[in-house]
Amino acid sequence: MATPHSASKGPEALWAAPVATGPVSATVRLPGSKSVTNRALLLAALADAPSLVRLALRSRDADLMVAALRSLGAEMTSSEESASSVDWAITPRPVRGGVSIDVGLAGTVMRFVPAVAALADGPVLFDGDPAARKRPMGPILGALRALGASVDNDALPFTVRGPISGGEVVLDASVSSQMVSGLLLAGARFDKGVTVRHSGPPVPSMPHIEMTVHMLRQAGVEVDDSRADVWRVEPGPIRARDVDVEPDLSNAAPFLAGALVTGGTVVVPGWPEETTQGGDQLRHLLERMGATVTRVPEGLQVTGSGQVRGIEADLHDVSELTPTIAALAALAGGPSRISGVAHIRGHETDRITALATEINRLGGDARETDDGLEIHPRPLSGGVFHSYDDHRMATAGAVIGLAVPGVQVENIATTGKTLPEFPDMWAAMLDGPR
Numbered sequence: 001m002a003t004p005h006s007a008s009k010g011p012e013a014l015w016a017a018p019v020a021t022g023p024v025s026a027t028v029r030l031p032g033s034k035s036v037t038n039r040a041l042l043l044a045a046l047a048d049a050p051s052l053v054r055l056a057l058r059s060r061d062a063d064l065m066v067a068a069l070r071s072l073g074a075e076m077t078s079s080e081e082s083a084s085s086v087d088w089a090i091t092p093r094p095v096r097g098g099v100s101i102d103v104g105l106a107g108t109v110m111r112f113v114p115a116v117a118a119l120a121d122g123p124v125l126f127d128g129d130p131a132a133r134k135r136p137m138g139p140i141l142g143a144l145r146a147l148g149a150s151v152d153n154d155a156l157p158f159t160v161r162g163p164i165s166g167g168e169v170v171l172d173a174s175v176s177s178q179m180v181s182g183l184l185l186a187g188a189r190f191d192k193g194v195t196v197r198h199s200g201p202p203v204p205s206m207p208h209i210e211m212t213v214h215m216l217r218q219a220g221v222e223v224d225d226s227r228a229d230v231w232r233v234e235p236g237p238i239r240a241r242d243v244d245v246e247p248d249l250s251n252a253a254p255f256l257a258g259a260l261v262t263g264g265t266v267v268v269p270g271w272p273e274e275t276t277q278g279g280d281q282l283r284h285l286l287e288r289m290g291a292t293v294t295r296v297p298e299g300l301q302v303t304g305s306g307q308v309r310g311i312e313a314d315l316h317d318v319s320e321l322t323p324t325i326a327a328l329a330a331l332a333g334g335p336s337r338i339s340g341v342a343h344i345r346g347h348e349t350d351r352i353t354a355l356a357t358e359i360n361r362l363g364g365d366a367r368e369t370d371d372g373l374e375i376h377p378r379p380l381s382g383g384v385f386h387s388y389d390d391h392r393m394a395t396a397g398a399v400i401g402l403a404v405p406g407v408q409v410e411n412i413a414t415t416g417k418t419l420p421e422f423p424d425m426w427a428a429m430l431d432g433p434r
């Protein structure tokens with residue numbers, strides 16, 4: 001059975017980031033998408049019959065989703081397990097209350113599961129890591145209240161008490177697209193369905209809402225997203241369907257960046273022809289930074305020239321790629337400006353401050369702006385790269401370490417949030433063709 005991976009190994013754990021001794025040449029198989037896995041598991045647990053979620057990610061965030069859904073009553077049996085992948089057979093059961101749920105630091109658990117808990121017959125307590133208590137929750141908890149649930153706080157820890165009747169709600173989702181996804185995913189099970197209206201600055205990470213809508217429609221749920229910033233989910237059954245989870249394209253980012261930094265080639269098998277994963281934007285972003293990107297029969301191939309070009313990029317839609325793009329920018333030959341990502345101050349850590357601090361600690365020139373970073377070329381030297389319990393900070397440190405001797409990434413185990421095999425996969429990429 002999958003069990004939650006540990007949150008961290010403490011600040012004293014330093015990982016000597018390997019320096020590339022030449023161009024990498026590797027095929028890197030990524031396990032399943034965190035975002036697809038956690039949506040598929042949740043929809044299966046609320047469906048009208050048993051189903052399979054195949055090639056699901058095994059990682060801390062996915063394990064926390066499994067534990068949460070089991071606590072709420074779903075039956076889940078695993079097979080075909082490897083270190084980072086598992087097939088789940090899921091039998092939905094009536095949602096039960098009187099339980100506590102650990103969300104860890106997983107946005108998909110803290111923002112998606114409360115609406116499920118609002119279907120339960122008793123109270124459900126939510127709590128998580130100390131850093132999770134700082135992540136924005138107000139808009140979705142306020143929305144659940146407006147839809148009929150009682151919620152006793154505006155941040156973690158909180159208790160949700162149903163029943164929820166559903167209906168129409170207005171919220172400000174400019175802090176996270178997950179505020180919308182979290183209401184839509186369970187919305188078909190509310191008596192009146194749900195209509196969510198966003199009011200405020202633009203919603204970030206829109207591909208993730210498109211992923212939610214797409215997966216709901218695949219499950220036979222009627223969703224109207226024809227008006228900007230309004231989503232309507234009709235009440236009705238969520239149809240059971242077997243799902244194969246796509247590889248995690250956002251987790252491909254550091255490996256593909258490795259091709260760019262070292263002037264080598266990395267192939268990611270199984271890159272989908274069509275996808276709602278925002279990580280697909282890497283094809284364009286890495287090309288703009290100097291890579292040659294081609295589809296080959298095995299998947300997506302990225303080849304670097306050894307020169308990284310600076311970039312001006314609005315990453316509002318694909319903000320989870322910011323740490324990798326910032327790491328590349330720190331190694332680039334020209335200046336970069338990343339904009340549109342003010343909300344990532346509320347991700348696993350304040351990623352804008354964390355990236356500027358850690359790049360500058362190595363001697364770089366990174367400046368925070370209101371909604372992103374300006375990064376200018378400056379030679380870097382070795383030192384400790386702090387990860388702030390943030391998986392994507394840790395992998396950003398690994399990317400810089402490919403080109404800068406002496407980088408030590410603090411708490412590399414934090415990559416277990418979405419990619420527990422990261423250190424081994426990184427070593428294998430550097431070991432050469434396979």
Ligand SMILES: O=C(O)C1=C[C@@H](OP(=O)(O)O)[C@@H](O)[C@H](O)C1
Nearest residue numbers: 035176177178204205208319320
């Ligand atoms: O719904 C999802 O699966 C996600 C949505 C995005 O969150 P934000 O909208 O908070 O950026 C993304 O950054 C996160 O990694 C996963």
Ligand SMILES: C=C(OP(=O)(O)O)C(=O)O
Nearest residue numbers: 105106107108320347348
């Ligand atoms: C922002 C992220 O995660 P979460 O799902 O916890 O919001 C991320 O993985 O980059």
